[in-house]
Amino acid sequence: MADKLRVAFVTHLPNLSGANQSLLDLLAGLQENQTVEPFVLLGRTGVLEEKLKELNVKYKVIRYGNLIQGDNSKWRTFSKNVLNQFAKFQIAKWLKEESIDLVHNNSYLVGIGMEAAKLAKIPYICHLRDFVWEDHGIKLENEARQEELLNQADAVIAVSHAVEKKYAPLSERIRVIYDALDKEKYRISPDERAPLFSNEEVNLYIAGRIVPGKGQLDAVKAVELLNKRQERQFNLEIIGTATNQEYFDFIASYIEEKKLADFVKLKEYSSDLRSLRLKSDIGLVCSHNEAMGRVTLENMLAGCLTIGANSGGTSELIQSDRYGYLYDPSNPCNLADKIEEAIADPEEASRRRDAAYQFVDESFNRQNYVKEIVALYEEAIERTKK
The missing domain is CATH 3.40.50.2000 (Glycogen Phosphorylase B;)
Structure with a gap:
């Protein structure tokens, strides 16, 4: 035409x-x-x-x-x-x-x-x-x-x-x-990052609207379990707009009740997640049924290890643990297990993270x-x- x-x-x-x-x-x-x-x-x-x-x-x-x-x-x-x-x-x-x-x-x-x-x-x-x-x-x-x-x-x-x-x-x-997606907006190559799990503390984050379907509570409970099981401290940052105030308030009260505030932070949406991703080892995608998972691609291109719920578009992108780790949706215990599996073998976790970066860079x-x-x-x- x-x-x-x-x-x-x-x-x-x-x-x-x-x-x-x-x-x-x-x-x-x-x-x-x-x-x-x-x-x-x-x-x-x-x-x-x-x-x-x-x-x-x-x-x-x-x-x-x-x-x-x-x-x-x-x-x-x-x-x-x-x-x-x-x-x-x-x-x-x-x-x-x-x-x-x-x-x-x-x-x-x-x-x-x-x-x-x-x-x-x-x-x-x-x-x-x-x-x-x-x-x-x-x-x-x-x-x-x-x-x-x-x-x-x-x-x-x-x-x-x-x-x-x-x-x-x-x-x-x-x-x-x-x-x-605009790859240059999210790109952080593995070479720019410290080796996975090289710090004393393990840093995780989850980004997206704060609603029940996004599964932020899975992440909170998994990190709660990990800090009981492990000697290392696991830190979680939750970034997102509270489009369901009741759910947001429930998470906030859970953090307070369980005394998790030292390692779980709940923050409003930020359009620039680069600095957070740069200091994080793991990007979580806990949506119970993500249509595609734009944030999954962003995590991968930012050089974070991606751990996501085994459902919807998230499982399509992670491809049976090829480009990260999958856990059973709505199962915080299984999510904690997968995080432990990753930190137990940092070489394999790094291989999957690097493969994911390459996959997004070449395919999208x-x-x-x-x-x-x-x-x-x-x-x-x-x-x-x-």
Whole structure:
């Protein structure tokens, strides 16, 4: 196609969640690739705007709601549905005004982009970045309609084979494309780091939203066990935004009750984890069912030994202990056992860590990722012309 494709990306929230971090990496790659002119649609203002400005990506704010079912009153749910009914006409009008060729729905947690694309008679694709209930513990409003929209999508992207398996009954057009990432942002080569477990204390961290599904409590209890079993001290830093305050408060009270504050720290989200990763031996991924596990790739590329729950996308990336260690989900005792196994054989642990670094460095090439995505856009557009 001679002219640049004009693609509109529809977000579920204007935050810096994993879905939007992956979107920013894709947008940066598209800016480099120069075959697509991206536009981003936001339902309200937020921190994502500043990142879009930095990338010089055009965006539009049109008030709409996502499909996340909350504990809201029936009136609030009704109001959001009415808002979306009006919004889809505004969005369809904007899509036509900008001569958009294709709509890229960035998350299954939002449906308005697909609704507007149908209204404007523009092809659309849906990016499946979540299990929804299994990883976030949330339900969708009007789930039957969302399934219908997914079924009618011109192409569907799943971020892992585990996600593909869940949604396969809803679409025959699902293609697995693992997210790429800005490797230079996270890269810490093994040569830059001290040898694994060379210090008197073992440092671990877990990063991500603080919600039950992310399994931070597994990490706390495992470190509690290790400090009882071992003479060395095991330190854990938990970094993340408390999107479930009840769970955050429970962890905080557990740390206080069990007198773990000397070696377990609970901190708010930080966009720069480089210094933490540089001093850490192990990066934990304790999600009970991670769709893909962007943080898993970040850990590996930062030269940390990755120990993760044997489920979802995490197990796909660690590949049966080839690139780290897997433990039984929701089993802190087994997690402690795996950490002990790693420190008992630092040579083998280092081999797996180095292999993981090499795996991410070679396999998650953003240029190839962008080319694959653009080819999918072109296929979807061509399909609608037939």
